[in-house]
Amino acid sequence: MTVYAVPGTPGSKVTFKSRYENWIGGEWVAPVKGQYFENITPVTGKPFAEVARGTAKDIELALDAAHKVAPAWGKTSPAERAAVLNKIADIIDANTEMLAVAETWDNGKAIRETLNADIPLAADHFRYFASAIRAQDGDHAQLDGDTVSYQFHEPLGVVGQIIPWNFPILMAVWKLAPALAAGNAIVLKPAEQTPVSILVLLELIGDILPPGVVNVVNGFGLEAGKPLASSNRIRKIAFTGETTTGRLILQYASANIIPSTVELGGKSPNIFFSDVAQEKDAFYDKAQEGFVLFALNQGEICTAPSRALLQKSIYDSFLGDAVTRAGKIIQGNPLDTDTQMGAQASNDQLEKILAYIDIGTKEGAKLALGGERVDLGGDLTDGYYVQPTIFEGHNKMRLFQEEIFGPVLAVTSFTDYDDAISIANDTIYGLGAGVWSRNGNVAYRAGRDIQAGRVWVNNYHSYPAGAAFGGYKSSGIGRENNKLALGHYQQTKNLLVSYSENKLGFF
Amino acid sequence: MSTPTITASVTIAGETIPRVELRPVAVDLLRSLWEEYGPLMFHQSGGCCDGSSPMLFMAGEFITSDQDVRLGQFDLAPTGGPAQPLDFWMSIEQFNYWSHTFLTVAVVPGRGSGFSAEAPRGVRFLIRSELMTTITPFAGPAAIPA
Numbered sequence: 001m002t003v004y005a006v007p008g009t010p011g012s013k014v015t016f017k018s019r020y021e022n023w024i025g026g027e028w029v030a031p032v033k034g035q036y037f038e039n040i041t042p043v044t045g046k047p048f049a050e051v052a053r054g055t056a057k058d059i060e061l062a063l064d065a066a067h068k069v070a071p072a073w074g075k076t077s078p079a080e081r082a083a084v085l086n087k088i089a090d091i092i093d094a095n096t097e098m099l100a101v102a103e104t105w106d107n108g109k110a111i112r113e114t115l116n117a118d119i120p121l122a123a124d125h126f127r128y129f130a131s132a133i134r135a136q137d138g139d140h141a142q143l144d145g146d147t148v149s150y151q152f153h154e155p156l157g158v159v160g161q162i163i164p165w166n167f168p169i170l171m172a173v174w175k176l177a178p179a180l181a182a183g184n185a186i187v188l189k190p191a192e193q194t195p196v197s198i199l200v201l202l203e204l205i206g207d208i209l210p211p212g213v214v215n216v217v218n219g220f221g222l223e224a225g226k227p228l229a230s231s232n233r234i235r236k237i238a239f240t241g242e243t244t245t246g247r248l249i250l251q252y253a254s255a256n257i258i259p260s261t262v263e264l265g266g267k268s269p270n271i272f273f274s275d276v277a278q279e280k281d282a283f284y285d286k287a288q289e290g291f292v293l294f295a296l297n298q299g300e301i302c303t304a305p306s307r308a309l310l311q312k313s314i315y316d317s318f319l320g321d322a323v324t325r326a327g328k329i330i331q332g333n334p335l336d337t338d339t340q341m342g343a344q345a346s347n348d349q350l351e352k353i354l355a356y357i358d359i360g361t362k363e364g365a366k367l368a369l370g371g372e373r374v375d376l377g378g379d380l381t382d383g384y385y386v387q388p389t390i391f392e393g394h395n396k397m398r399l400f401q402e403e404i405f406g407p408v409l410a411v412t413s414f415t416d417y418d419d420a421i422s423i424a425n426d427t428i429y430g431l432g433a434g435v436w437s438r439n440g441n442v443a444y445r446a447g448r449d450i451q452a453g454r455v456w457v458n459n460y461h462s463y464p465a466g467a468a469f470g471g472y473k474s475s476g477i478g479r480e481n482n483k484l485a486l487g488h489y490q491q492t493k494n495l496l497v498s499y500s501e502n503k504l505g506f507f
Numbered sequence: 508m509s510t511p512t513i514t515a516s517v518t519i520a521g522e523t524i525p526r527v528e529l530r531p532v533a534v535d536l537l538r539s540l541w542e543e544y545g546p547l548m549f550h551q552s553g554g555c556c557d558g559s560s561p562m563l564f565m566a567g568e569f570i571t572s573d574q575d576v577r578l579g580q581f582d583l584a585p586t587g588g589p590a591q592p593l594d595f596w597m598s599i600e601q602f603n604y605w606s607h608t609f610l611t612v613a614v615v616p617g618r619g620s621g622f623s624a625e626a627p628r629g630v631r632f633l634i635r636s637e638l639m640t641t642i643t644p645f646a647g648p649a650a651i652p653a
Contacts, residue, residue, distance in 0.1 A: 040618070352560060
């Protein structure tokens with residue numbers, strides 16, 4: 001067991017600045033209006049730094065810087081850009097603990113996750129796209145003996161990216177890495193709940209990138225996000241968030257006739273067929289853990305397996321074992337490596353989760369575990385902690401249909417394969433899903449029949465670089481985490497060349 | 508005089524019972540934001556991160572369509588003042604799962620917001636829900652003209 005020291009105290013891996021400005025054109029730039037907002041750590045509920053409250057004027061400065069460098073950056077060779085990405089990855093790896101503590105303090109999540117997932121995955125993601133851009137070929141086709149069609153990938157130019165708060169560094173990297181690899185300059189707006197950790201990363205990697213290639217403007221959605229998303233000076237806008245803002249961003253994109261990729265959440269089913277309980281062996285243990293993964297990252301994951309579907313014949317026994325297991329989740333100081341569940345990211349998120357627990361009870365769902373806010377006492381007493389919570393009910397309840405984005409699981413039963421698929425697909429979302437079975441044929445068929453962009457078969461919550469990630473239905477448009485994402489940041493240039501000396505003969 | 512709770516008018520054809528109300532704290536905040544920004548609208552969000560919360564926009568900023576339902580209209584105006592209509596919208600696909608609940612707009616301290624207009628104030632609109640006592644008076648999504 002290790003308990004990391006609180007940032008800024010003796011022995012801590014990170015000391016935050018008291019105030020963070022915007023990162024524009026390779027330097028720290030004070031917000032034009034001179035305003036800042038307090039950044040709160042969900043660990044204690046107390047402010048720990050001031051952050052620039054950017055506005056349209058700051059977005060314009062960032063766009064100026066991006067446009068200045070974009071043409072030259074876009075003409076660098078894939079090898080040069082890959083070298084930059086690999087260098088960034090090395091620096092992240094060399095500073096894993098420091099970045100992990102910063103991320104935990106900004107977001108509230110348990111340090112074991114930032115140490116073992118968020119930060120190492122971020123480094124690997126840069127390496128993946130460094131490789132992907134080097135391996136990317138153009139196309140050509142010989143259309144007839146003397147006519148050849150060449151297709152080149154070209155960067156879009158300057159792109160905007162709006163980042164969520166649940167994995168502040170990793171979600172930024174999911175968008176930064178393909179955009180940089182493809183040769184774009186970027187203006188990025190972090191979430192106002194978690195504006196600082198990405199700036200700590202920029203402090204480490206800022207001088208590796210040519211000035212203006214990555215610009216970060218903090219601020220509120222209305223004041224900084226909207227001027228970015230609606231600007232006619234970007235060639236693409238990428239967003240991860242929720243449906244209403246997603247639609248608004250698509251509206252802004254339509255006004256400028258630019259592409260937009262949006263990732264908008266989910267209500268992912270996690271299906272357990274009866275054969276998982278055929279023996280109480282290692283696979284059963286794995287499946288039980290797969291059920292409890294609803295609590296990973298305090299449930300604040302777009303793909304959280306927030307609906308568990310259990311086959312009737314194993315419902316009572318499987319659920320009984322799983323509830324016992326979930327009841328043993330260790331909640332505590334997020335900086336303690338033994339802690340399994342940290343704090344929810346903000347007070348309003350905590351309140352929303354409690355409001356859903358309330359409507360769940362009113363709708364008649366049966367509480368099987370948790371259901372309360374947790375007071376961890378001492379310095380953590382004002383932090384945003386909720387018990388892992390399990391409800392039993394039916395799929396028409398709002399608990400089963402709305403993304404709570406907290407450690408709240410809705411459990412129901414199914415009779416047979418068709419019933420399972422029907423319940424699984426009875427949702428407006430289609431981001432993630434899990435299928436657990438010892439029968440490969442059943443697992444394969446279910447994986448194909450579920451309308452979701454990512455179906456985990458006999459595992460869950462793994463996010464390796466290379467596996468395409470994105471939504472069906474109202475969960476969004478586009479794919480990340482795979483070389484397909486390069487295409488979201490590239491234009492196609494077709495060069496149609498005639499090698500013939502002979503005229504057409506039309507005129 | 509203390510701020511009242513404001514209940515939305517019924518705007519779904521065939522229905523007779525209101526679906527949404529504003530707590531006094533929400534009324535005070537909305538009146539203040541109206542002074543800053545002018546006419547406003549709500550669109551209930553679903554999904555990730557800041558979702559499952561009502562988003563407040565300048566009226567007309569969010570383009571609604573046949574895929575949305577207007578759950579009700581508030582009048583924020585104090586007694587005798589000129590009307591200050593504020594519509595509350597939701598997507599029809601989301602309404603299919605919400606139609607049996609009565610929604611109360613509350614306010615909590617917080618930060619998360621998407622592009623919602625209250626965020627810079629350090630507060631967040633939040634939905635609290637009650638089951639509606641009966642479904643039968645409600646037209647429900649089927650009656651909403653497509």
